[in-house]
Amino acid sequence: MSFLELKDVSIGFGPVSNRYEVLQNVNLSIKENEFVAVIGFSGSGKSTLMNLLAGLEKPDKGEVLLRGQPITGPGPELGMMFQNYSLLPWMSVYENIDLAVRSARPEIARSERKDYIMHYISMVKLDHAPDKKPHELSGGMRQRASLARTLCIRPEVLLLDEPLSALDALTRSDLQDEILRIWGEDKKTVVMITNDVDEAVLMTDRIVPLTMGPAATLDTPFEVNMARPRDRYTLNNNQEFIRLKTDITSYMMGLSQEKKKAAAAKVPMPDIAPKDFSLPSKRLGFKNLQAVSPASSSKA
Amino acid sequence: MANKSIDTIKYGLLRIIDVSGFTIFDPVVRLLFGEEPAKQTSKILKYIVIPTIFLFVCIWLWASIAPTHKTKSGQVPTPSQVIETVETNYRQYEREQEKKTAFLTTGSERDAQIKAAKERLKSLEEESKAAQSELTKVEESSLTEIENNLAPFKKEIEAIAAKLKTLTSSAKTEQTALADAIAAGTAKPETLIQAIADFETQKEALTEKRSELNKQLTEAREDPDALKAARLRANAVANEIQHTNSVIDHYEKKNREYQVNELMTKADAAAALASSSKDPKDILKAAKDQVRNTKKIEDVQEREYAPTSTVFWHQIKRSIFTVFVGFVIAAVIAIPIGMMCGLNRIAMACFTPIISIFKPVSPVVWLLIFQIIVGAFFPDPENHPLFVLSSTLPFIQDLGVNPAMVFSACTVAMCAVWPALVNTALAVSSIEQDHLNVARVLKLGFFDRLFKIIIPSSLPLVFAGLRISLGVGWMVLIAAEALSSSDGLGKFVWDEYQNGSSFSFANIIMACFIVGIIGFFLDRLMICLQRLVSFDEDGATV
Ligand SMILES: Nc1ncnc2c1ncn2[C@@H]1O[C@H](COP(=O)(O)OP(=O)(O)OP(=O)(O)O)[C@@H](O)[C@H]1O
Ligand SMILES: [Mg+2]
Numbered sequence: 001m002s003f004l005e006l007k008d009v010s011i012g013f014g015p016v017s018n019r020y021e022v023l024q025n026v027n028l029s030i031k032e033n034e035f036v037a038v039i040g041f042s043g044s045g046k047s048t049l050m051n052l053l054a055g056l057e058k059p060d061k062g063e064v065l066l067r068g069q070p071i072t073g074p075g076p077e078l079g080m081m082f083q084n085y086s087l088l089p090w091m092s093v094y095e096n097i098d099l100a101v102r103s104a105r106p107e108i109a110r111s112e113r114k115d116y117i118m119h120y121i122s123m124v125k126l127d128h129a130p131d132k133k134p135h136e137l138s139g140g141m142r143q144r145a146s147l148a149r150t151l152c153i154r155p156e157v158l159l160l161d162e163p164l165s166a167l168d169a170l171t172r173s174d175l176q177d178e179i180l181r182i183w184g185e186d187k188k189t190v191v192m193i194t195n196d197v198d199e200a201v202l203m204t205d206r207i208v209p210l211t212m213g214p215a216a217t218l219d220t221p222f223e224v225n226m227a228r229p230r231d232r233y234t235l236n237n238n239q240e241f242i243r244l245k246t247d248i249t250s251y252m253m254g255l256s257q258e259k260k261k262a263a264a265a266k267v268p269m270p271d272i273a274p275k276d277f278s279l280p281s282k283r284l285g286f287k288n289l290q291a292v293s294p295a296s297s298s299k300a
Numbered sequence: 301m302a303n304k305s306i307d308t309i310k311y312g313l314l315r316i317i318d319v320s321g322f323t324i325f326d327p328v329v330r331l332l333f334g335e336e337p338a339k340q341t342s343k344i345l346k347y348i349v350i351p352t353i354f355l356f357v358c359i360w361l362w363a364s365i366a367p368t369h370k371t372k373s374g375q376v377p378t379p380s381q382v383i384e385t386v387e388t389n390y391r392q393y394e395r396e397q398e399k400k401t402a403f404l405t406t407g408s409e410r411d412a413q414i415k416a417a418k419e420r421l422k423s424l425e426e427e428s429k430a431a432q433s434e435l436t437k438v439e440e441s442s443l444t445e446i447e448n449n450l451a452p453f454k455k456e457i458e459a460i461a462a463k464l465k466t467l468t469s470s471a472k473t474e475q476t477a478l479a480d481a482i483a484a485g486t487a488k489p490e491t492l493i494q495a496i497a498d499f500e501t502q503k504e505a506l507t508e509k510r511s512e513l514n515k516q517l518t519e520a521r522e523d524p525d526a527l528k529a530a531r532l533r534a535n536a537v538a539n540e541i542q543h544t545n546s547v548i549d550h551y552e553k554k555n556r557e558y559q560v561n562e563l564m565t566k567a568d569a570a571a572a573l574a575s576s577s578k579d580p581k582d583i584l585k586a587a588k589d590q591v592r593n594t595k596k597i598e599d600v601q602e603r604e605y606a607p608t609s610t611v612f613w614h615q616i617k618r619s620i621f622t623v624f625v626g627f628v629i630a631a632v633i634a635i636p637i638g639m640m641c642g643l644n645r646i647a648m649a650c651f652t653p654i655i656s657i658f659k660p661v662s663p664v665v666w667l668l669i670f671q672i673i674v675g676a677f678f679p680d681p682e683n684h685p686l687f688v689l690s691s692t693l694p695f696i697q698d699l700g701v702n703p704a705m706v707f708s709a710c711t712v713a714m715c716a717v718w719p720a721l722v723n724t725a726l727a728v729s730s731i732e733q734d735h736l737n738v739a740r741v742l743k744l745g746f747f748d749r750l751f752k753i754i755i756p757s758s759l760p761l762v763f764a765g766l767r768i769s770l771g772v773g774w775m776v777l778i779a780a781e782a783l784s785s786s787d788g789l790g791k792f793v794w795d796e797y798q799n800g801s802s803f804s805f806a807n808i809i810m811a812c813f814i815v816g817i818i819g820f821f822l823d824r825l826m827i828c829l830q831r832l833v834s835f836d837e838d839g840a841t842v
Contacts, residue, residue, distance in 0.1 A: 056737055074740040086734040090756040090835040099752055103742045133835065153742075 002029035008062035024215040037200035040210030054080040076104035079155025085146035094130040377806035385806040402550035471499040567593040619788035626712025634720035642728025670707040704786035716773035723765025727758030760834040767826035
């Protein structure tokens, strides 16, 4: 029985005249307490996929289900960490987290709230900067503040959009452990976007690759069947780890090469532009349009 | 350690300069603290010295061009004349203050002051005598001087008149002789015509010269500078004497304590009369008188000083108060409506036609409309609760709130509402989607969404709009006051324009500067506020 599910989901942006299909026929089924990574090239539609899971976007076709029920909208049970952090710039780190705690976890008493918030702030190692405004923070510090804000809600599903991409190796591994611990202790379901294959293999149960856009879709997932806890220091010698890493890397390389080949080796198509009945003065404009269309460029 | 505290002072100062927007003084502060002297000096030279020189050039241009243009209300005032009027206005203000203290002084202090004032008066009178005798002397000497100056012109004019006479008579005889000769056939008609034409040109040249001389005569008749100065001095002393007399008057008969005492002695006399009298009718009358007297005494005790002339300072205060009231009304209307428009497309569609039609309407039209509408609310302004209330509030009571002020403020509000409204709507509708997404994920309620997300994120733009509104309001107010005769800077300008005394043009120019300077400070104030609410490093553009 799947916990979180995407069924034949398609989504695109723009008006009909200038439509850009981002995802097409995406199917994904995530079990409860599963840790899934999504990898894919920049601009392929990973964040869009996350927005769908968080209920921030509605699919054009298909449906997004949580426990078999369609997701009607965003909420604190689907804890989203945004790729661009989305910290509120007029609030300090503390206030940003405080707002989240107050509204998503109202059961925490006023007297305990401060300790609760400070716990998450020190978890992401921002003890020295709780009163700083986002514009006074470095990129990595903002990312950590945003992570703390998402974690403090304690959502059932954690949706992390490149949560650690701006951090140095040491902080990064600490926070990886922290996320893993939360996931293990609280029995969370986690979907994480990452562009670091090592990180994906180290942390997750399953790695789902997204093909290149437009109209991207999820390809066959790579199962990570390695015992936990996984030790990042001995991992480099682990046969399974090496195999997965090479598989995934070569798959991704293949994707990008396929794309290049597809662009280069397009079968020449007959020119089937409609007969031009427009007035001669307009003809020029039409010809110009044709010149930039892919059909005519492949002909050359 | 010492270094550190100096640094704190330095950066504190720099921060104040930065926030208040007087960044041009930044290099001066840095230079004072010895930071990179060469760099700072070059900055001072470029951004302070050269602009100052430029300003002086502008003032010099003004000073040299102004006197060449003569207008109906006299010459265009030069900078020095404007400064003079500032001094005059300030003196007037000081005098009113002096009279006010005189009115309120009590006890032995009053006696001492009266004595001092009388002594001053005595010395002034002596001074006046001296000035007067000086004046007569100068007048006499300048009379002969003027006569001497005039004599050559008069002589010349007489000579020309004589010349004209002889010319006319000789021409007449010549012409008749010629005419006779033509009749006799000994001369040609052309010679006569030539002779007449010659005569005319000669006559014309002479009359022209005469009128030129007359003009010079009137110029020479003008009083010499020494006489003018003596007259001014005598006038000034006479003026001062009059003022001192008035001050003494305020210490004596017009003094509040004096008036109270006066009434009290009267009341005591009446009471004594009543107790000694045996006639019940008299007793009744005396008792009634007593009641009336106590009431009168109370009235006088509470009386405030009534200035004889409205002082410029009063007008400035009143204008600032009016613009503030109008601005607050505008903000209170604009911000909620703007938020509504920003949040809701239907509201925006509802308000768009109203905004687009009324925004371009001239303030003058609004003034007239409000004059009619507001006027109807105050059929009896003397007893209307609003004005009665305003006359009891501290600070506001001196300003004299009246219907004219109310509709000036309404006009200001009407014109200032649009920039604030449009900006607020824009601010709210352009909140970043990311921030709204946070609100959606956290499922914030309406009020949290409003106060935690929408208002803070739109504040900088809202304040930018308010800043424009205040600027517009201040401009509109001056025009509204001029037209509505609501006491204030605008009315001051209008009155000066109407009365057309020798000082009024300079007064208008002075008012122009004051309006500008106040407007500048209001703007700075708004910039400071805007900076306080903006959340990015350099959110506010200066
Ligand atoms: N609101 C939108 N309107 C129009 N196009 C959009 C919108 N959001 C995303 N897109 C388009 O969808 C595509 C995928 O965007 P998305 O942000 O999901 O990429 P991504 O995989 O997260 O990339 P990255 O790794 O750089 O974050 C992009 O081509 C983008 O231009
Ligand atoms: Mg993304």
